[in-house]
Amino acid sequence: MTAAPALKSLRDSADLRHLRQIIAGLDEGVILIDPDQSILWANAAALAMHGVDAVEDLGATVDAYRAKFQLRYRNNHRLGDDDYPIERVVSGEAFSQVVVEVAVAGEDSPRWVHQVRSLVLTDDQDEPECLVLVIQDVSAQFEAEDRFEQSFNANPAPALICRLCDLKFVKVNQGFLDMTGHERDGVLARTLYDLDILAHADKRDVAKQRLCEGRTIPQMEAELDLPEGGTKLVIVAGQPIDLAEQACMLFTFADLEPRRKAETALRHSEDRFTRTFSLAPVALAIGTRDGHRLCDVNEAFTELTGYTAADIVDRPLGVVDLWETGAIQYEIEGEIAADRPIRDRELRLRLKSGQVIDGIVSSEPIQLGGEPCMLWAMRDISTRKASERELVHAIEAVMQDTSWLSRSIMEKLARIRTPQADPVGVGLDELTPREREVLALICRGLDDKSIARTLDVSGNTVRNHVARIYSKIGVNRRNAAAAWARARGFDGDSLPARHPADAASKEVAA
Known part of the structure; x- marks a missing residue:
């Protein structure tokens, strides 16, 4: 480089001694350079910042300093010879806040980061x-x-940093890009006005006020607009931080989209369950695990027991007295308390009318609306039990007098032994009283709506009865059901006995 013109030196002057005394105890490092490019003196702080003990170790001249220490900018670019701060001050340039990384010559990694400014006396x-x-x-x-930069970028939790002075996004991590589908450059080139992450926040006014004041923004739900359309449900919060000596706001996010999808799926599942529960032809009830209190019953339950929802909902089964005896209630509650499911348990049920019937009861623990519940299923098997008792009586009669067997008994024994060979099939006594009423009205040519009005029940209840009749007698059309009834002398003009046990008792007596 071109030699500087000869200038007056402070090397041995009293001014230099005074200057050294002034700066010796400063925390900032100070290096004094003669206009002839020789290093005059450095205080202890400057020596420590270069890892040396004496001024001579810095180098006697600017060129010697440059040979002992390698400088580079924060972006890893090496400084040229003329860009060294010590060269720039010798050339008379005034500068401030120059940040360089300093490495000892021969070492690849820098040891220090210096912020340098110049002064000319x-x-x-x-x-x-x-x-x-x-x-x-x-x-x-x-x-x-x-460390913050590395942690910020490596953190899987989505995050953004917004500079408060102009509300421009200055940092975004990969977690936010993955969550939203935004491109990094597309985020960093925008401000909070362009990419308004608080636009759909449930406490937007609070968030905006806190942002203006540079205060912590509490957690709140928000929906982020996605670049490809649609939104994503998140929890967003803001924490004020300083970054490069600038006031900023660190926004962090938690992705709630999986929760929203799960809640939507659960809601749809519960809707389907509710519809199925209401329309099911089997008597169903839902109760809580705590005290077995009933929460809901379907129409089939009301048809079977006589209890409406208003009669029985929010009441413990024991208080309702649905079980025939306290022993049955105690047994059922013990099974539930032990987390043992009940499968097709034959029990005696007491109806609202006081009548006791034979039934099959099953229970299953379920989750409904996030609450543990019990699903109860009940079926009336009185007809089947009556037939079994009738068969037992018939067999006992046979055993008492084997010299004769009535035709009725022979038919029943044959049906039990080879049911598929029975040309007649199911008899009227297999139908419940209400099913026979419905069949009688079918024989008279009434449709479901007319039957519902006649019996004062809902159309859905009628459809359930019709479906059960079809299933029992093995048909799938109204004409076939009517033909089946007429073949058995049942034309609907006069209704049969209300309870199948009456007919059963008459046949055994015969």
């Missing part, structure tokens, strides 16, 4: 008399920023 003629480098060791600050 002049004489009475305003000529440079001493050149000064003022150095701050900001290694700890930049190490902390580097």
